[in-house]
Amino acid sequence: MKIPAFKLEEFWRKYEFTSPYLLCCSDAETWSLEELLSLADSDSLKLWKSLAFGYTEAPGHPLLRKEIANLYDSLNSEQIFTFAGAEEGIYCTMRVLVEPGDHVITIDPCYQSLTSLPEAFGATITKVQLKPENHWKLDLEEVRKAFRSNTKLLILNYPHNPTGTLLEKKVLEGLISLARKHGTYIFCDEVYRYLEIDETLRMPSIADAYEKGIALNVMTKSFGFAGLRIGWLATQDDAFLHEAGSYKLYTSICNSAPSEILAIMALRAKEKVLQRNRDILLKNLHILEAFIKRNQEYVSWIRPQSGTMAILKLLLPVSVEDFTQDLVRSEGVLIMPGSVFDLPGNFFRIGFGKKNMPEILQRFETYLQAQGHHYAASRKPSH
Ligand SMILES: Cc1ncc(COP(=O)(O)O)c(C=O)c1O
Incomplete structure (x- = not known):
């Protein structure tokens, strides 16, 4: 391959x-270490001082998963699995969900791994174009036309890289109802969530909004901690999360121990x-x-x-x-x-x-x- x-x-x-x-x-x-430490609560400072450099738990430090779960309306820590940055989360998801012959819908332009990986793993891809004459907005009708009986996965990225667009609520609802009808997963790369210019336009996370929704997020983008390489998948779909977690055992196995503690600190000061x-x-x-x-x-x-x-x-x-x-x-x-x-x-x-x-x-x-x-x-x- x-x-x-x-x-x-x-x-x-x-x-x-x-x-x-x-x-x-x-x-x-x-953020610098000094700046982050100045925001830390006493409990996470204790964790930092008593840090040991052993292996960590594959799904992520329990306290980290708890802080991440707090970012969602309806999820608990068991519904979170952490990865090395967002990229490993994308890789493991595509490895688990995409099999040769599957049909996958992506949007174009997009962050390349969201389309190159499913394609490399054997999917037939339909790209729905975002057009400047349409203000780079996703056209629900075009997505509807792209759906097939074997559409396994719809891949979204909102807020969108590179156009900075969001999805309107009614478009998101339309996408979910299309996916539900076809038994399709929706993977939404949400790594720019929380930086909406008008915060009232923030979209619900796909992990809260759809039972077969898989949300991706990371400490890198909105939070400003790229070097921690702490990302995560959040979903109500326990079977999927278990499989994606199994895949991580072939890639990074577990997170960096210092990064986990620093991510806990940052999320507590979010x-x-x-x-x-x-x-x-x-x-x-x-x-x-x-x-x-x-x-x-x-x-x-x-x-x-x-x-x-x-x-x-x-x-x-x-x-x-x-x-x-x-x-x-x-x-x-x-x-x-x-x-x-x-x-x-x-x-x-x-x-x-x-x-x-x-x-x-x-x-x-x-x-x-x-x-x-x-x-x-x-x-x-x-x-
Ligand atoms: C939409 C999107 N997803 C994922 C990533 C990868 O993020 P990370 O560097 O945290 O793995 C990026 C990085 O540019 C991105 O723009």
Whole structure:
């Protein structure tokens, strides 16, 4: 079995630690150990001081699973299984659910493993396109048309990477009723949950809303603890969770012991953690809005409904690929071209969850305007 190259992660492998100004990150501002310890309750500080470096329980530390279960309306700790980041949760889920000949529906564009893995494991994939003319919104009718009698799995990712869109309540209900009719699982990658710009639009977790719903989340994105590599699956489907857990025994076996304790600490302080992250991204969003207004000749966008990212369209007469290459080479500023998501057109992803975003945006703007003037000058008739 061959899995195709993971374009987005290869892109990061090439640039993340060599480019000084990352303007396309998808995670919230990273927390330091010192900052986290300053938020810790006395009980988790005791756990931290008495930490031992043995193996940990495969499903995750019982206290960690309890804190995670508290994020859902109707789940208990037994309905949570932890993994190494979100990625291992995706891998184990696809390994367990997808068999050759199954039909799977995915949305396009999407985080690549959500479609490459089921395809590599033998599924026939129907991709439902998100279109800019539809404000990147998922069209329920198109999903309805995509369903077949053997549709095993519908794979969603909301809030969505890279468009920052959400699902409306009635669309989510429509998807659940379609899935229920066909006996289909819904896997929803919810790693950007809690960073909705208007919090009243937060969608219910699929793990609460649907008996065959599998929710994926992680400490990486909304919480800002990518380096912990603590992710989890949450579901009412005990048989599925047991099997996914068995698969983990072939991948990482168990979590890193220090990471578990630090994740417990962070989740116990989740209100403060999320509030700081939201404050940064809401401030950055205003700055980004003003930037778009000032540069309407050069870029356009569909305003995202959720942090931490947005898709912009480059309006200059240059391919976004060449633009990106030149930008990173000459200015050290990194944006993510749409090709990483197989997205046609001159689109690119920008991230606005990081504290240094305004400063990097300024560098980007200087370059963008210089390019804009250059192309305007080259269009002028010469005398
Ligand atoms: C939608 C989505 N799912 C999963 C992941 C992987 O998350 P992690 O790095 O925590 O494994 C990412 C990372 O970019 C993502 O955007």
